[in-house]
Amino acid sequence: EALEFTPAGQYSTSEKKTPCDKVTGYNNFYEFGTGKDDPAQYAHNLKIDPWSLKIDGMVEKPFVLDHASLTQRFSLQERIYRLRCVEAWSMVIPWIGFELAEILKAARPLSSARYVAFQTLYDPEQMRGQNSRFVGGGVDYPYVEGLRLDEALHPLTLMAVGLYGKTLPEQNGAPIRLVVPWKYGFKSIKSIVRITLTDKEPPTTWNKLAPDEYGFYANVNPKVDHPRWSQASERRIAGGGLLSRNRIETQMFNGYSEVAPLYKGMNLRKYY
Amino acid sequence: MAFSVFKRPARLTKLQIWVGKCLAHLLIAGALVWQFVQGFSDNLGADPVQSLLDFTGQHAIHLLLFTLCLAPLARFTPCGDLIRYRRMLGVYTFVYALAHFSTYILFELQLNWPLIGSELVKRPYISVGFAALLILLALAVTSFNTLRKKMGKSWQSLHNWVYVAVVLALLHFSWSQKTIWAEPIFYWLAAFIILLPRMQYALRARKQRQRRRKPA
Structure with a gap:
């Protein structure tokens, strides 16, 4: 489905884009299997309409976005971002979306809120990886992620609802996903149903699974190797x-x- | 020592063995060449390098396990001639493993020598895979009949290192995954089942040796 949006502006790169079929055919979305082509093969049946994205926790005005308001409530813009996977491959992807800050400002965070927690849909009937440890790579579902509030409010932090001019394909995290371009790809959680503001660092899925390999921050950093x-x-x-x-x-x-x-003054080797 | 549960042996004629070998060459070498051709023309999905690494690595392990099946198959089925395919499959295991390593060096790390050196030394799962490759190399270069005769008893002890190679290769496979709940678990199970008769045999042989050592 085609989307209306403002073309790419100051935050976009002019690097050569990854072809659309590669962006939509090579995905890590363990809810549909651990193979790179599993999501393209198994995600198309995911029911994304109706959808409900709840914003709650330490906010003055909690609210819910339904499927239509995901693309209509905020004005959409194109952002061409580099995406760097923790597995040491990267792509250049033209996303369409709006800044996460717009959602957060609309909900008015309390002054005590310091972190933002995200959660992917949990529906084992639709997501075969949530049904079986082998299909889903032993991940404890639902997939959860988190950002510090100042990271979440940064203008680069995007809520994407489309790519290459159209609504997101299911395998890329339809109907709405996070895109944090300076962090490894696994931070950019897909198919989000809940955004919760909190005062404690929220648990994150890959950190729970292998804490020595995947940290909370997961900033792209050429000086800090993955152990493997x-x-x-x-x-x-x-x-x-x-x-x-x-x-x-x-x-x-x-x-x-x-x-x-x-991250001024932070030891990024410790907070990897 | 070898016994057969079947009474009548099923022998293969020279022609049958030759045809079988030709088909196997066509299939195994053909598949490898085809994958590389597809890779060069960008027809292997979004990341042809990763596809080739997966293809060569997984099939190297398939070939290795299949090679190890041949001795028990030759022993427990009426067709002892199956053993005559073992060397060919063993050498192809090495060819696939070499293709896997070459893909890693040439297309994944793209001949960045400092990186290649540090990855081989610093990353245990890469070191383990490389060690398995070196073992397979030693086995492949000593696979000629003339050399086998020359080496005498030491040939067998060298070729028993194939069991170390299986363990290292599977360790490399498991370790390369992001989680433990992945395919390699089934490969460990398969390897255990394939090697079970040998383990029983080794245990029995050991007991017999101990018995013989006791004074009558």
């Missing part, structure tokens, strides 16, 4: 066969240096 592989470089998936020389150096914060002040 280097994060100093990445392969950019852009098209072309085996011979495309696509290994590039990984940039601090995935090249989004404007977020550096958020």
